[in-house]
Amino acid sequence: MQPFHSGGARWQVSRGGGEHAYWNANGREIFYRRGTGLYAVAVTPSMGDFQIAVPKKLFEGPYDTDYGARPDGRQFAMFQTESAPRITQIHLIVNWAVELGR
Numbered sequence: 748m749q750p751f752h753s754g755g756a757r758w759q760v761s762r763g764g765g766e767h768a769y770w771n772a773n774g775r776e777i778f779y780r781r782g783t784g785l786y787a788v789a790v791t792p793s794m795g796d797f798q799i800a801v802p803k804k805l806f807e808g809p810y811d812t813d814y815g816a817r818p819d820g821r822q823f824a825m826f827q828t829e830s831a832p833r834i835t836q837i838h839l840i841v842n843w844a845v846e847l848g849r
Contacts, residue, residue, distance in 0.1 A: 748777070748790070748797070758797050760788050772818040780814075783807050787820060 749757040760768070765779035765786065777788045784807040789800035811826040840846070 758799055760799055762802055767812045771816055771820050776820055
């Protein structure tokens with residue numbers, strides 16, 4: 748984590764890597780994905796610095812990388828990846844506007 752417009756200090760948030768970070772709307776917590784797990788880290792500003800808590804694994808599952816959380820951090824909106832049907836065919840319709848006019 749580092750300030751957006753400056754090349755200043757950086758703080759390590761995850762342990763062991765992570766991706767798809769998402770700030771909780773309350774501004775005091777960061778969620779991130781590592782593998783199939785979702786983690787939360789409490790972040791506390793402290794006189795130009797940040798105190799970063801130990802990450803907590805919230806849950807694990809085959810979920811898509813796009814997700815959202817309620818401000819209380821207790822409910823999430825996610826898509827489950829294994830329930831999505833596999834695409835085996837694609838139908839391409841050309842001149843669809845002409846067909847529509849018929």
